[in-house]
Amino acid sequence: MHQLLGTPRREVTVSIPLRRDNGDIEVFTGHRVQHNFSRGPAKGGLRYSPDVTLDEVRALAMWMTWKCALLDVPYGGAKGGVRIDPRHYSPAELERVTRRYTSEISPLIGPERDIPAPDIGTDERTMAWLMDTYSVQQGHTVLGVTTGKPLSLGGSLGRATATSRGVAHVAFAALGDRGIALHGATAAVQGFGKVGRYAARFLAEAGLEVVAVSDQYGAVAAEAGLDIPALEQHVDATGSVLDFAGGDVLDGAALLELEVDLLVPAAVEGVLHGGNTGRVRAKVIVEGANGPTTPEADEVLRQADVLVAPDILANAGGVVVSYFEWVQANQAFWWSSDEVEARLATRMDLAWQSVTAHARRLGVPLRAAATALAVERVAQAHQQRGLYP
Numbered sequence: 175m176h177q178l179l180g181t182p183r184r185e186v187t188v189s190i191p192l193r194r195d196n197g198d199i200e201v202f203t204g205h206r207v208q209h210n211f212s213r214g215p216a217k218g219g220l221r222y223s224p225d226v227t228l229d230e231v232r233a234l235a236m237w238m239t240w241k242c243a244l245l246d247v248p249y250g251g252a253k254g255g256v257r258i259d260p261r262h263y264s265p266a267e268l269e270r271v272t273r274r275y276t277s278e279i280s281p282l283i284g285p286e287r288d289i290p291a292p293d294i295g296t297d298e299r300t301m302a303w304l305m306d307t308y309s310v311q312q313g314h315t316v317l318g319v320t321t322g323k324p325l326s327l328g329g330s331l332g333r334a335t336a337t338s339r340g341v342a343h344v345a346f347a348a349l350g351d352r353g354i355a356l357h358g359a360t361a362a363v364q365g366f367g368k369v370g371r372y373a374a375r376f377l378a379e380a381g382l383e384v385v386a387v388s389d390q391y392g393a394v395a396a397e398a399g400l401d402i403p404a405l406e407q408h409v410d411a412t413g414s415v416l417d418f419a420g421g422d423v424l425d426g427a428a429l430l431e432l433e434v435d436l437l438v439p440a441a442v443e444g445v446l447h448g449g450n451t452g453r454v455r456a457k458v459i460v461e462g463a464n465g466p467t468t469p470e471a472d473e474v475l476r477q478a479d480v481l482v483a484p485d486i487l488a489n490a491g492g493v494v495v496s497y498f499e500w501v502q503a504n505q506a507f508w509w510s511s512d513e514v515e516a517r518l519a520t521r522m523d524l525a526w527q528s529v530t531a532h533a534r535r536l537g538v539p540l541r542a543a544a545t546a547l548a549v550e551r552v553a554q555a556h557q558q559r560g561l562y563p
């Protein structure tokens with residue numbers, strides 16, 4: 175069973191030629207890895223980043239399997255990636271890349287097979303192109319082939335903020351677990367993209383002082399707490415948190431070592447590692463990003479008694495509302511924002527309760543408990559289907 179679950183069921187690598195706006199030709203590499211289908215169609219985001227590798231996509235696909243099982247949504251796990259820096263390409267070029275990538279992987283995807291969604295460097299516009307390309311091939315509109323779509327194209331209310339909403343739910347529960355009152359608690363958020371931005375907003379709205387946030391260019395900090403709505407306006411206008419008048423410049427790496435109640439890494443993998451985690455002074459870490467903590471760092475945090483809410487639990491709000499979007503698209507019947515938020519809250523609370531109870535039962539940290547619960551569910555599905563004697 176270990177060997178079975180340790181190996182992706184399917185991996186595809188594709189070449190994506192692009193004619194640039196100036197007539198030059200470039201060729202990119204893309205991947206789609208489908209780790210598991212035992213509990214339903216594969217599900218997971220599509221990443222555009224110059225750092226994408228097949229190994230990274232494999233790891234992200236496997237995490238999706240555990241995440242979906244942990245939250246009890248009827249999916250397996252998948253992930254996709256294109257090795258491209260989207261900031262250096264025009265919208266028309268990104269559209270051509272997305273359409274070609276979609277054409278290449280289209281035999282493998284579909285509402286009953288594998289359902290992509292946004293991740294780093296992609297957004298609802300990317301999902302609209304993907305959905306359109308797939309639909310043109312099928313000869314009819316297939317809303318359920320992707321989630322994270324614009325509202326006007328069968329997207330769900332609450333999907334854009336869902337991952338961050340889930341991060342906030344888990345953060346509130348984790349701070350409560352440590353006896354830390356929300357009002358006046360301090361927080362630092364790494365990353366100010368689709369996840370970090372709304373996480374900072376929801377934390378500030380709940381009365382926490384968000385004392386620092388960062389993007390890939392650096393960090394801004396204010397001891398009394400940043401004015402997050404003003405910072406959002408600044409980022410919309412300039413494209414970065416840097417030069418925000420309401421804060422001081424801080425080195426991006428230093429943000430991780432601030433003395434805060436809550437640290438939310440919401441950017442990329444491996445930022446908490448053996449080289450810096452000994453200096454981390456946060457009491458609670460809630461992983462908005464996938465894989466921000468290396469195994470070595472995890473052990474350092476365990477010994478220091480830092481409460482770590484693992485990615486497959488903490489950032490699962492996104493896939494939960496993706497599931498809601500798929501259900502709504504398949505039924506062609508849309509829910510209100512309140513319905514989406516209430517159902518998300520129920521699922522996140524339930525997952526938090528089951529993971530903490532399992533951790534207490536097994537006497538292990540939350541990551542081990544969450545993974546054990548999830549793997550058990552997937553293994554059971556394998557066995558019940560008869561795929562494993």
Ligand SMILES: NC(=O)C1=CN([C@@H]2O[C@H](COP(=O)(O)OP(=O)(O)OC[C@H]3O[C@@H](n4cnc5c(N)ncnc54)[C@H](OP(=O)(O)O)[C@@H]3O)[C@@H](O)[C@H]2O)C=CC1
Nearest residue numbers: 293294295337365366367368369389390441463464489492
């Ligand atoms: N979107 C979703 O629904 C979900 C996302 N996740 C995970 O959350 C993480 C963030 O994804 P998402 O917000 O969607 O991606 P985005 O592309 O929207 O945002 C990524 C953010 O991270 C910043 N960043 C990149 N590198 C660094 C760095 N070294 N230090 C600090 N900040 C950095 C980027 O900076 P800049 O703005 O300057 O580019 C940007 O603000 C990823 O790990 C993703 O897999 C998990 C579950 C669901």
Ligand SMILES: O=C(O)CCC(=O)C(=O)O
Nearest residue numbers: 218219291293492493496
């Ligand atoms: O919404 C989804 O389907 C997947 C989001 C995602 O890629 C993730 O949770 O890491």
